[in-house]
Amino acid sequence: MPKDTFFNLPKEKQERIIEAAIDEFATHPYHLARVTVIAEQAGIAVGSFYQYFADKKDLFKYLMGLLVEKKLSYINSDMVKNQDKYDFFQLLREVYLSGIRFAKDNPRLLPIGLMLANDKALYREIFGEYEDQSAAFFQHLLEYGQAQGAIDPAIDPKITGKMLTGMLYSLTDFIVEDGKFDPDDMAIIDRMLYFIENGLKKR
């Protein structure tokens, strides 16, 4: 958690620091990201940085918190609250689309999450022993779908949850990388969802 001094700062200054941090962490793996550069970019002295944060990790953790919060804000909250009103494929679709909306609006944030996902030691330091959250989420969704009778009962929820996560990562990555892809044209994405749906559906 950042120190009080950080939260006492004018919002504008806080934001400058956060923006600078995003820039640096988005373009460098955690261990290569430089506090010096963040401070300079934000227009503060290096010493000040340490008035605000205990250390580099402190800032990074805080940043990840913001990121998770922001990402969650993209999921239609009604769907979260009243999951049972929706069928499995509606929910799956919403998760994918929210992930894609998030990626579209926040392309700079994606690499940060990706890099973290691949540095397991770091991941553990930040999130503790939690398993991969999104894989677990998909897993539950699949179990729910099987209970509903919508999903082929022969599907293994755990491994399939992992795969749905991997696919979502690939998809968002693709959308961000391939700049020419127009995310407002959801046709291709719908086709991918259709592909998944066909694969999972009970027949």
Add this chain to the structure above:
Amino acid sequence: MPKDTFFNLPKEKQERIIEAAIDEFATHPYHLARVTVIAEQAGIAVGSFYQYFADKKDLFKYLMGLLVEKKLSYINSDMVKNQDKYDFFQLLREVYLSGIRFAKDNPRLLPIGLMLANDKALYREIFGEYEDQSAAFFQHLLEYGQAQGAIDPAIDPKITGKMLTGMLYSLTDFIVEDGKFDPDDMAIIDRMLYFIENGLKKR
């Protein structure tokens, strides 16, 4: 490329160095992997390391070459040579299964590839401007499948190629991580392939 001195070394010593390097790179992201530790582990002096390799990257590139070579060796070579004898789903299945066999036999190598895949700057240094090889491979496979009439023509080969790659990564990762999973029992994997097949098939 390592220097001649390296290749002049007795095979046994070469192997000790390679093994030590695998250990270090498998457990640390590239930039945190320490030459010192590799040398110590291999039982050579740090100075010797620089008699064999220009620098850390030189060793890493070489290692990646070995890794790619090894991975390719797992693909049934007849299937590569006579691709047209096989239908799309047979080929896809072979690619997945070979990936899984490789993962099963070489669990230590996987994290190295994964880490590289996620450090795009490094990836480019190692492989140049090549696109992601496996995504491209899947893409061609899909185009072939569409030409054959086996694959839904509405599927976008590029994005789907990316997703198949992501899924294969997730799958191998799962298999290695979750130690209790018995890879000889291919039932679950078959079900995943069945899932993919159902999703892609032209109806």
Add this chain to the structure above:
DNA sequence: CATGAATATGAATTCATATTCATATGAAAC
């Protein structure tokens, strides 16, 4: 054996960064 070229060695150097700290600044309180 003697010789020199190739190889081995690890201490010394360099370099890039995180972090600390003594000091300066400024604003509120009296």
Add this chain to the structure above:
DNA sequence: GTTTCATATGAATATGAATTCATATTCATG
């Protein structure tokens, strides 16, 4: 206007590698 406290600063320090280099050792060859 002085005191006090919080905040700001960037030069100094600490750290942790990568890489170099002067020296020692090995080994093939005459």
